[in-house]
Amino acid sequence: MFTGIIEELGEVRAVDHAQDAATLTVSGPQVTSDASHGDSIAVDGVCLTVTAHGSGWFSADVMAETLHRSTLGSLVPGSRVNLERAMPSSGRFGGHIVQGHIDGVVEVESITPAEKWTVVRLRAPHRLSRYLAEKGSVALNGVSLTISAISTEPAQDWFEISLIPTTLAATNLGGLAVDDQLNVEVDVIAKYLERLGSVEVAR
Template sequence: MFTGIVEERGEIIARDDLDRAARLQIRGPLVTSDASHGDSIAVNGVCLTVAGLDGDVFSVDVMDETLQRSSLARLGAGSPVNLERAMAADGRFGGHIVQGHVDGVGEVVRIDPTENWTVVRIAVPTELARYVVEKGSITLDGTSLTVSALGEDDGRTWLEVSLIPTTLAETTLGLARTGDPVNLEVDVIAKYVERLTGAGAPHRNEKGE
């Protein structure tokens, strides 16, 4: 489990495309400082397993399912990535519950810089829109953020987040441009609530069977 507090902005230094998979080599001095084979590290919000270590570089294997459901398929050598180690049991819970399971890919549709922060608008896939609420939590490329605004244009739902200078400087969101893909993980609590209230529950007959 993660909290969405990005620890460092790393860099993919190599990518090997395999049969319906890819192996990435990623430089991350901080996250590799105490990493071991088999540990979990979130890469742009995707929970991946450390398959190898070489100094401050770790390697991960990304299966086809993950490539299809996230923006990792579009990344290669030179791409910056947000990195976070799995949360320690005695660690601080600075963000919100983040599983590292990407629900879909959004798109940056607008960037409005101001004197003290930058507002970024993200188009949200239709199937995820019902899980997003104003002032609720959202994970963008592994970064825990608060939804500052929510709306719809031409039948397309969008959300906005307001990014402070620290977030802009220390995560990939500060490098985002209009049209860029963004990994989205909605609040898992919203999905459980939907399930428990019946929207996604199995059908029951009058006897409750």
């Protein structure tokens, strides 16, 4: 489990593609400082398992399902990625409950800089819109964020986030451009509430 507080910006060293999978090798001195085989590290919000590691780097296998559902399939050597180690049992929730299980991708519709923050509007898949709520939590590329505005029109599936300078500097959200795609994980509590409601109706 993660909290959406990015520890460092890593860099993709290599992407080795196989028929239905890929192996990512990523530089990340901080997240690998205590890494062991089998540890979990979130790469742009995707929970991956360390299969090899060395001084300042680690490798992880990515299956076809993950490559298709997330943006990891578009990574190339030199790509900058957000990194976070799994939260220890003695850790503190700085963000919100993030599982590292990506629900899909969203696209940047507009970017509006302001004096103290930057507002980013994103287009969401219709199937995910019901899990988004104004002032609710969402993880984008693994970053825990608060939804600052959301469409009230049924035909428009957009939401907005407001990024402070610290977030722009410490994560790869600082390099966003219109039409960029981001990994999205909606609040797991919303999904469980929906599931519980459907079970009760079925009874």
